[in-house]
Amino acid sequence: MTVVDNQGPSSELEASEPGMGDVADLAAARPLRKDVWKRFKRNRLAMVGLGIIIVLVLCAIFAPLIAPYDITDRDSGHFREGPSGDHWFGTDTVGLDVFSRVVFGARVSLKIGIAATSIALLIGLLLGATAGYFGGILDTLIMRITDIFLAIPYIVLAVAIASVLGRSENTVILVLGFTGWLGICRIVRSSFLSLKQLEYVEAARALGYSTRRVMFRHILPNALQPIIVYGTIAIGSVILSEAALSFLGVGPTYPTPAWGLMVADAKGVMSVAPHMLFFPGMAIFITVLAFVFVGDGLRDALDPKLK
Amino acid sequence: MTITNPSTAEVLLSVRDLHAGFTTDDGYVSAVDGISFDVHRGEVFAVVGESGSGKSVTAMTILDLIPTVEVSGGEIIWKGRDLLTLSDEERRKVRGGEIAMIFQDPLTALNPVHTVGRQIGEMARIHEGLNKKQALERAVEMLDLVGIPEPRKRSKMYPHEFSGGMRQRAMIAMAITCKPDLLIADEPTTALDVTVQAQVLEVLIDIKDEIDSAIILITHDLGVVAGLADQVMVMYAGRQVEMGTTSEVFYESRHPYTLGLLASLPRLDDMGDQPLVPITGSPPSLIRRPSGCAFHPRCRFARVPGLCDQEVPALRLVTGDAHRAACHYAETLADMTVERLRADADEAELVAAEEVPER
Numbered sequence A: 001m002t003v004v005d006n007q008g009p010s011s012e013l014e015a016s017e018p019g020m021g022d023v024a025d026l027a028a029a030r031p032l033r034k035d036v037w038k039r040f041k042r043n044r045l046a047m048v049g050l051g052i053i054i055v056l057v058l059c060a061i062f063a064p065l066i067a068p069y070d071i072t073d074r075d076s077g078h079f080r081e082g083p084s085g086d087h088w089f090g091t092d093t094v095g096l097d098v099f100s101r102v103v104f105g106a107r108v109s110l111k112i113g114i115a116a117t118s119i120a121l122l123i124g125l126l127l128g129a130t131a132g133y134f135g136g137i138l139d140t141l142i143m144r145i146t147d148i149f150l151a152i153p154y155i156v157l158a159v160a161i162a163s164v165l166g167r168s169e170n171t172v173i174l175v176l177g178f179t180g181w182l183g184i185c186r187i188v189r190s191s192f193l194s195l196k197q198l199e200y201v202e203a204a205r206a207l208g209y210s211t212r213r214v215m216f217r218h219i220l221p222n223a224l225q226p227i228i229v230y231g232t233i234a235i236g237s238v239i240l241s242e243a244a245l246s247f248l249g250v251g252p253t254y255p256t257p258a259w260g261l262m263v264a265d266a267k268g269v270m271s272v273a274p275h276m277l278f279f280p281g282m283a284i285f286i287t288v289l290a291f292v293f294v295g296d297g298l299r300d301a302l303d304p305k306l307k
Numbered sequence B: 001m002t003i004t005n006p007s008t009a010e011v012l013l014s015v016r017d018l019h020a021g022f023t024t025d026d027g028y029v030s031a032v033d034g035i036s037f038d039v040h041r042g043e044v045f046a047v048v049g050e051s052g053s054g055k056s057v058t059a060m061t062i063l064d065l066i067p068t069v070e071v072s073g074g075e076i077i078w079k080g081r082d083l084l085t086l087s088d089e090e091r092r093k094v095r096g097g098e099i100a101m102i103f104q105d106p107l108t109a110l111n112p113v114h115t116v117g118r119q120i121g122e123m124a125r126i127h128e129g130l131n132k133k134q135a136l137e138r139a140v141e142m143l144d145l146v147g148i149p150e151p152r153k154r155s156k157m158y159p160h161e162f163s164g165g166m167r168q169r170a171m172i173a174m175a176i177t178c179k180p181d182l183l184i185a186d187e188p189t190t191a192l193d194v195t196v197q198a199q200v201l202e203v204l205i206d207i208k209d210e211i212d213s214a215i216i217l218i219t220h221d222l223g224v225v226a227g228l229a230d231q232v233m234v235m236y237a238g239r240q241v242e243m244g245t246t247s248e249v250f251y252e253s254r255h256p257y258t259l260g261l262l263a264s265l266p267r268l269d270d271m272g273d274q275p276l277v278p279i280t281g282s283p284p285s286l287i288r289r290p291s292g293c294a295f296h297p298r299c300r301f302a303r304v305p306g307l308c309d310q311e312v313p314a315l316r317l318v319t320g321d322a323h324r325a326a327c328h329y330a331e332t333l334a335d336m337t338v339e340r341l342r343a344d345a346d347e348a349e350l351v352a353a354e355e356v357p358e359r
Helices: A003-016 A023-042 A044-061 A098-134 A136-151 A154-165 A169-179 A182-195 A199-206 A211-247 A259-269 A274-302 B055-063 B088-097 B116-128 B132-145 B164-176 B194-211 B222-228 B246-251 B256-263 B338-358
Strands: B011-024 B027-040 B044-048 B070-078 B099-102 B182-186 B214-219 B231-236 B239-245 B316-319 B323-325
Touching: A023 A044, A023 A274, A044 A098, A044 A274, A098 A136, A098 A169, A098 A182, A098 A211, A098 A259, A098 A274, A136 A182, A154 A169, A154 A211, A169 A211, A182 A211, A199 A211, A199 B088, A199 B099, A211 A259, A211 A274, A259 A274, B011 B055, B011 B214, B027 B055, B027 B070, B027 B214, B027 B231, B027 B239, B044 B055, B044 B222, B055 B070, B055 B099, B055 B182, B055 B214, B088 B099, B088 B116, B099 B164, B116 B132, B116 B164, B132 B164, B164 B194, B182 B194, B194 B214, B194 B222, B214 B222, B222 B246, B231 B246, B231 B256, B239 B246, B239 B256, B256 B338
Parallel strands: B044 B214, B044 B231, B099 B182, B182 B214
Antiparallel strands: B011 B027, B011 B070, B231 B239, B239 B323, B316 B323
16 A cells, blocks of 8 residues: 555654654554655765764764864964864964864854744744635735745845844844745645645544644644655755855854854955865855755655655 | 334434535535434434435534535524534534544545544543543543454554554544544445445444434445434435435335435345336536426426426425425325336336337
């Protein structure tokens, strides 16, 4: 039966949600969870991506242990020096150790990536679920709001918000969170539109369950696959946008070790100190790629029929 | 099977002159047009009819399950309260707790991402406020009650690990978890293997007796009706055409449509060489209903032009004290039996066959 494959991952995801699956659920779901992992493991790029993300997370957690210098430790007399034994990635214009800042930068990027994506997921999920489930005027209204947001360039919005709130990581999180929910809203809406017509949703209503319960306990777990995939890739693209905003001078300020900010600092001295651009630039590139690989891998593992 | 006397048992549900329909791009679909019936505690009330006759819409309207249905008139009295006047919240509490529904297709009516035990237990958690552990215990109990072996182990499985018959049993378990007074079973065995159908129906009837409830059995399977139902209501194009006790409707049919349905069915005890007689034509559009009796274009006995295509026949008493039929010429059908209908049809066919070359 082909349905099994389709059901496996969702039950796995659902059961892995804290507080939702109990011990019995987990026990029964194990073989299905194994299936997904087995398919994921077979995808080499996805495994490479996963490895990179694990390294990133470790960097973020243990940054003070890994980085040889503090992010504000100036090494007087060593400005814009290329990679050396003392400074693996070289030093920047004011003598800061680029390697240490790249390591600490993982914290900034992951924090912004995860926080902004969470906000976007939450908004997109609530609006998309409402639009898809209730339909009618609510649906029209929400979809028109989505259209309006699509028409606002997020960079202009970012500059506007930053001028009010000031430049900080939180500004970037808010901007990217409040502009990033459009895609997820559409995905959730279309899932709800099709899922709400299924008999088990009707059955849930016939059993007297509240609308909220039907929406979030009975429909949502069945709609999680695309959300998980989209969310993973979204973290990558948020990190990229964060770099762009930092580069434009809307994001966090010195001494925050944001990769985008470091690239911006390097732009004037590219010819004399290319390492200042290369290392943070590579960090952004590899991180974004890793999240995209993992997202793709998850999609294939969760829904093998797509291949 | 308990034989209930309709006049003494408690009336649970009383539907009075119910009108309901949908607005579509092509016009208003009058799916239920003036239906009235009573369901008593302990009885099996069968609703029979072709697809599109309004039997499912009637059931869904009782539960308020189709948001697009507009109820334009009538009352649905449930234990003395008119359900149509209750708030959404009050109606929700009636659903599941007092009136539960068993769906047609157990393959799609169970949520694939939750374990069966959790889905059954959820009922008790919502309606009776049990905690997770108690609810799971109850689920095991219920699975045992509907005859699923190793209920504890099974309760931890997902619906796709169940066979069709087991899933339908699980659906029944879910519906009866809160001991509802009325079970609405919408073609509960249609999706099942013939060998499993009887078992599931048996479970359903046993459970009904166990929790002392009533069942509204929606089906187009007359065999099922004959074996289980106490009362039968035959629907055609959104209207009642005949109702009464099962034996009245089956053996003293006074409506051509009921006769037609019976004549179109093979019977095990009928080993003769009589042909099956189909009802010709197809069900009418509910947007543009035929004039007069909606069945007249397909009726063998219709007198057209005449009363049949001009006046809508009222549902009236024909035999006994509760056997009603909606046919202008119900009395003339008194000596019409399924056998005779088949014999007549056979003859007519022969005549028709002889006439063909002459044309």
